[in-house]
Amino acid sequence: MKRLLEEKYAIVTGASKGIGKGIAKTFLDHGATVVITGRTEKDLKAAVEELSAHGPISYIVADVSKADEIKTMISTFIERHGRLDILCSNAGIFPMSLIENMSEEEWDYINTVNVKGMFLAVKECIPLMKKQGGGNIVITSSITGPITGFTGWSHYGATKAAQLGFMRSAAIELARYGIRINAVQPGNIATEGLLSMGEDYANTMKKSIPLGTLGEPEDIGNAMAFLASDLAKFITGQTIVVDGGQILPESSDAMEVPIEE
Numbered sequence: 624m625k626r627l628l629e630e631k632y633a634i635v636t637g638a639s640k641g642i643g644k645g646i647a648k649t650f651l652d653h654g655a656t657v658v659i660t661g662r663t664e665k666d667l668k669a670a671v672e673e674l675s676a677h678g679p680i681s682y683i684v685a686d687v688s689k690a691d692e693i694k695t696m697i698s699t700f701i702e703r704h705g706r707l708d709i710l711c712s713n714a715g716i717f718p719m720s721l722i723e724n725m726s727e728e729e730w731d732y733i734n735t736v737n738v739k740g741m742f743l744a745v746k747e748c749i750p751l752m753k754k755q756g757g758g759n760i761v762i763t764s765s766i767t768g769p770i771t772g773f774t775g776w777s778h779y780g781a782t783k784a785a786q787l788g789f790m791r792s793a794a795i796e797l798a799r800y801g802i803r804i805n806a807v808q809p810g811n812i813a814t815e816g817l818l819s820m821g822e823d824y825a826n827t828m829k830k831s832i833p834l835g836t837l838g839e840p841e842d843i844g845n846a847m848a849f850l851a852s853d854l855a856k857f858i859t860g861q862t863i864v865v866d867g868g869q870i871l872p873e874s875s876d877a878m879e880v881p882i883e884e
Contacts, residue, residue, distance in 0.1 A: 626654035627852040632704045634658045636687050637714025639666035641814035645840020646711055646847050651678035653848045658700050660685045687714045687740030697747045709851045710748045712741045713763040719775035730778050737782035757801030759851040762786055764806045770870050794860030803859040805850040810866025813837040833868035
């Protein structure tokens, strides 16, 4: 059976750890050739070593908030592989800060990485994908911001909502070139960052999910692989929520109501 991304060339930004690494693994398992990017070469090398058994993978050191590094990232990718079929704009940061304590610099920095970084990566890919006659862009957004809120993440939520606003207009603009753009909105995922908060914190997060477990980074990768594949050839400007039902309960009591069998 042909894998979803056979003979496709993909770049996944912010993929040395967490959700990005899970996306890269899933793309490899679906047959893609993958390049991962990030700011720390040591972490990228470790990720490539870990994932190399799954398929052809390499890395490029790049900071998505810097236009010159994005240009170098894409030109290096093309030098290696000749074409770019899939851009996964995943790079992002999620520091916590209360509004009353938040500095202007904090606000600017998270917007620079999460929103401007996405914009720069998408912009740089458009000429290549137009020349090829098409391509696919997938964005890692979040349920936080577009759907839910969380104390300390007002700036983060704003960036994630902004990504979806960008995506909807971009979908219309790019459709004429055969370029599709979609997004995935993860809920609570068992990344290194979440698990580092301790078992009690992880268990608290699980309690908010009707399916009773945290998601895995590969769960996001599978949704991304679908959106980037020909199975989704008539889908653009849309989002898929991957959260185990996290956004569904009306209140915390909703999952405690006994059900008679």
